[in-house]
Amino acid sequence: MELDKYLLEYSQEQDLVLQWLQKQTNLRTNHARMLCGPVEGKLMEFISRMIKPKNILEIGAFTGYSAICLARGLDEGGRVDSLELNDELEDLILQAHEKAGLADKITLHIGDAKETLKRLKEEGKMYDLVFIDANKREYPTYYAQVMELVRPGGWILADNVLWDGKVYQDNVPQDAQTQGIFKFNEIVRNDPAVENVIIPLRDGMNLIRKK
Numbered sequence: 001m002e003l004d005k006y007l008l009e010y011s012q013e014q015d016l017v018l019q020w021l022q023k024q025t026n027l028r029t030n031h032a033r034m035l036c037g038p039v040e041g042k043l044m045e046f047i048s049r050m051i052k053p054k055n056i057l058e059i060g061a062f063t064g065y066s067a068i069c070l071a072r073g074l075d076e077g078g079r080v081d082s083l084e085l086n087d088e089l090e091d092l093i094l095q096a097h098e099k100a101g102l103a104d105k106i107t108l109h110i111g112d113a114k115e116t117l118k119r120l121k122e123e124g125k126m127y128d129l130v131f132i133d134a135n136k137r138e139y140p141t142y143y144a145q146v147m148e149l150v151r152p153g154g155w156i157l158a159d160n161v162l163w164d165g166k167v168y169q170d171n172v173p174q175d176a177q178t179q180g181i182f183k184f185n186e187i188v189r190n191d192p193a194v195e196n197v198i199i200p201l202r203d204g205m206n207l208i209r210k211k
Helices: 003-010 016-028 037-051 065-071 087-099 113-122 136-146 163-168 176-189
Strands: 055-059 079-084 106-110 127-132 150-159 194-199 205-210
Touching: 003 037, 016 037, 016 065, 016 087, 037 065, 037 127, 037 150, 037 205, 055 065, 055 113, 055 136, 065 079, 065 087, 065 106, 065 127, 079 087, 079 113, 087 106, 113 136, 127 136, 136 150, 136 176, 163 176, 176 194, 176 205
Parallel strands: 055 079, 055 127, 079 106, 127 150
Antiparallel strands: 150 205, 194 205
């Protein structure tokens, strides 16, 4: 049995809402593999429950799966700001939030993430937990913006940081997305303001703690 199937079989099965959302993502989008899925989703839920964040920021909502997982760990009265570029996904995302009973806890922001992050900074927002899973070429820019929005002791989770193994090839490909991930990992490693560890779950996740 291959590793991914084993992890699925021996991890808790996703609930009916997330099963529905996974099915709808497959039916209504052309990039269903972008979904974080039940194993990574459960890990994010566990991390959120351990941290009990008051405020969560998500960069890259896709169809709303990860926001639901993260929101389930919110502290009492907590909220999620979820950012997504593709307005064609808005109806599905909002429907998923409603089905999960979390519509009152998740605010969806449609538009360019960099511009939304500027606005959130101007509004004085601060976050306990951030999840980055958007345009890979922009990861270094997202990181610079997010560091101004994360409180000391707060956490950043960055997805796809192994990028199908391209970032640790002897000759790292020069395409913009691979270079974005490669530079992001280097920036984090060399940043004295944080500590981090990369875990090889699915396409890799960088767990970062702001000191």
